[in-house]
Amino acid sequence: MTPGPGSGRSDERRLLVALFGAGTAAFAQLYAPQAVLPDAARELATSASTTALLVSAATLGLAAGVLPWAWVADRVGRVRAMTAALLGATAVGLAVPLAPSFPVIVAGRAVEGLLVAGVPAVAMAYLTETLPAAAVPRAAGTYVAGTSMGGLLGRLVAGGVAELFGWRAGVGAVAAACLVATALFVGLAPRDRASGARSRGRPREETSHDETPRDVVGAPGPGERADGGAPGPHRLRVLLSPRLLVLDAQGLLLMGGFVAVYNYLGFRLTAAPFGLSAGTVSLVFLAYLAGTWSSARTGRLVVRHGRRRVLVASTGVMALGVAATLSAWLPVVLAGLVVLTAGFFGAHAVASGWTPVAAPRARTQAAAVYNLAYYGGSSLFGWLGGVGFALAGWPGTVGLVLALVALAAGLATAVLRD
Numbered sequence: 277m278t279p280g281p282g283s284g285r286s287d288e289r290r291l292l293v294a295l296f297g298a299g300t301a302a303f304a305q306l307y308a309p310q311a312v313l314p315d316a317a318r319e320l321a322t323s324a325s326t327t328a329l330l331v332s333a334a335t336l337g338l339a340a341g342v343l344p345w346a347w348v349a350d351r352v353g354r355v356r357a358m359t360a361a362l363l364g365a366t367a368v369g370l371a372v373p374l375a376p377s378f379p380v381i382v383a384g385r386a387v388e389g390l391l392v393a394g395v396p397a398v399a400m401a402y403l404t405e406t407l408p409a410a411a412v413p414r415a416a417g418t419y420v421a422g423t424s425m426g427g428l429l430g431r432l433v434a435g436g437v438a439e440l441f442g443w444r445a446g447v448g449a450v451a452a453a454c455l456v457a458t459a460l461f462v463g464l465a466p467r468d469r470a471s472g473a474r475s476r477g478r479p480r481e482e483t484s485h486d487e488t489p490r491d492v493v494g495a496p497g498p499g500e501r502a503d504g505g506a507p508g509p510h511r512l513r514v515l516l517s518p519r520l521l522v523l524d525a526q527g528l529l530l531m532g533g534f535v536a537v538y539n540y541l542g543f544r545l546t547a548a549p550f551g552l553s554a555g556t557v558s559l560v561f562l563a564y565l566a567g568t569w570s571s572a573r574t575g576r577l578v579v580r581h582g583r584r585r586v587l588v589a590s591t592g593v594m595a596l597g598v599a600a601t602l603s604a605w606l607p608v609v610l611a612g613l614v615v616l617t618a619g620f621f622g623a624h625a626v627a628s629g630w631t632p633v634a635a636p637r638a639r640t641q642a643a644a645v646y647n648l649a650y651y652g653g654s655s656l657f658g659w660l661g662g663v664g665f666a667l668a669g670w671p672g673t674v675g676l677v678l679a680l681v682a683l684a685a686g687l688a689t690a691v692l693r694d
Contacts, residue, residue, distance in 0.1 A: 290464045291406055292418045295399055297460030299422025301362050302395040304430030304457070305369040305388065306334050308450040310538055311431035311558040312443035314546045319443065320378050325662030328539045332655045333382045335535070337389025339651035342397035346644035349394070354402035354468040361394020362458040369451030373444035389651075396423075396647045401640040402468055404632045413575035416629030420571035424621050428564030429453070435558020443554075514638045515645055522691040523634065526627040527650030529684040530591065532657025533677035534620045537598065539658050540665045540673050541613070550606060563613040567621030574625040582694040587626040591685040593619030598677050602670065623684075624650075 309316065309330040317327040349357035365388050372384040403415045430450045438446030514520065538561075545552045545560065570590070577586045597619055600612025628646060635642035657680060664672030 287466045288407060288411060288415075291403065291466055292415060294461045294463075294465035295403060295415070295419040296422035296425070297457045297464070298358055298362065298395050298399060299419050299424075300426035300429065301454040301457035301461065302365065302392045303423045303426035304433070305365060305451050305454050306338065306392050306430070307331060307427045307538075308369075308430040308434040308447050309334075309385070309443075311435035311542070311561060312438045312446050312554060313539065314542050314557070315438055315443040315554050317543075322378060323662075324540060324543050324665060325659060328659055328662050329382050330385055331535065331539060332659045333386040334389035334392070335651045335654035335658065337386035337391075338393040338396070339389075339648050339655060341390040341393025342644040342647040342651070343641075345394040345397035346401075346640045349398045349401070350640055354398045354405075355465050357394050358398050358402070358465070359458075359462055361391050361398075362454075362461065365391035365394075366451055366454045366458060369454065370448060372451075373448040393647070393651075396650075397644045398640070400628055400632050400643040400646075404639055406466065406468060409633075412633065413578050413629055415575075417572045417575040417625045420574075420621060420625040420628065421568045424564050424567035424571060424617075426457070428561055428568070431561035431564070432558055435555055435561070438558075439553070439555030514635050515641060517634075518691050519634055519693075520631065520642055520645070522687045523627050523631050524646050524649040525687050526587070526591075526623065526684050527646050528653035529657075529680040530594065530620055530623055530627075530653075531650045532653030532660075533598070533680040534594075534616070535654045535658035536661025536664075536673055536677055537601065537613075537616060540661055540670075541601065541609075543665065544670050545606075545609075549604060560610060560613060563610070563617045566614045566618035570618040570622040571625040574622045575629075577622075578626060578629075583626050583630050584688060584692045584694055587623055587630075587692070588685055588688050590619045590622035590626065591681055591688065594623060595619070595678060595681045595685075598674055598681065602674055 313324070313327050313330065316322075316330060317324060320327065345357060345361065368384060368388040368391060372381060372388060375381040375384050399419055400416065403419065404412055407415050433450050433453060434443070434446035436446070437449045541560070542554075542557045544550070545557050546554065574586060574590070594616050597612045597614070597616025600615065601609050603609050603612070628643075628650075631646040632639040632643050657676070661673045661676055664676045666672075668675070
């Protein structure tokens with residue numbers, strides 16, 4: 277049966293809303309403890325950098341999970357893999373606040389991150405395969421907007437509930453809310469074409485969305501396997517190309533710096549001279565709205581100015597925001613956080629959306645490696661930011677973050693080309 281003239285646009289809208297829901301569900305629970313780290317440190321009698329393991333353990337689990345989830349998605353389908361990941365992560369998220377000790381909580385958070393990995397490992401490859409090439413930048417921006425909205429809602433809910441009932445109740449409430457976003461994804465996500473073709477046992481007969489077109493997506497081209505991927509050695513060469521390595525470095529360095537700021541800013545704001553309460557500190561995460569706005573807008577800027585230019589400009593904006601947080605005046609600190617967040621999510625939207633396009637014959641693997649670097653940076657530098665905080669206070673954390681941002685911008689300028 278031939279689809280009606282509006283069916284493609286309707287599927288695109290459903291996909292955008294579904295991916296927004298998936299990003300929200302995954303990242304709300306991933307970063308929910310970040311808003312209540314000072315409260316958790318007091319209850320658990322742990323230092324700032326040790327308590328930050330509640331975040332780093334989850335992102336480390338996510339980093340470890342992206343490659344296995346990419347393998348699973350290639351065999352069971354993108355939508356099935358993401359659905360299983362979201363349901364499993366939410367179940368563990370509901371159990372983690374009930375854990376009796378800090379080591380058990382950290383272990384549970386690592387498992388939760390391992391399950392959450394099924395969303396970022398698959399989402400970019402899913403939308404790249406499902407949509408026409410012209411629609412990919414906007415879709416990538418919408419998905420990243422969902423991740424930023426999830427991060428915002430998770431932190432706000434956790435902080436608000438923690439003010440009344442304690443940090444454990446706050447984290448548990450976020451996991452419960454994620455059930456709604458998961459249902460949105462499950463109900464609206466269009467069936468991915470790759471899994472549909474496999475289930476029918478025949479190649480797909482549709483136009484490729486690669487930058488280099490082919491007549492039939494499912495028909496093996498020269499040097500390709502029948503499943504549409506490149507053979508192992510060629511795929512490895514693609515993944516180790518300078519362009520992809522630098523894109524991976526953007527995720528590693530920029531995400532590491534971003535998480536370091538958000539991990540330890542709460543400790544600064546609850547201490548002198550600010551002395552804010554945990555509930556009030558959670559409101560600073562409203563800065564994530566700037567990330568929702570900038571990531572959704574990035575697609576249009578890329579079309580107009582090119583990927584590299586927008587990536588480097590976004591990185592510069594992030595650096596300005598980080599520097600502004602050194603101020604002792606609270607309004608300037610908050611304004612800097614807004615600018616930092618807008619710049620980071622703009623850069624991430626460009627880099628994450630560019631990665632599968634830069635590797636059309638190894639999309640899933642390229643996206644998975646990017647996410648491995650992205651969340652590896654979150655775990656490593658998110659923890660190292662606490663070392664800088666312990667040694668030199670907030671300027672120590674800021675110095676580390678500015679060094680990471682400068683390195684990312686230098687690599688992008690030297691290597692990347694549109």
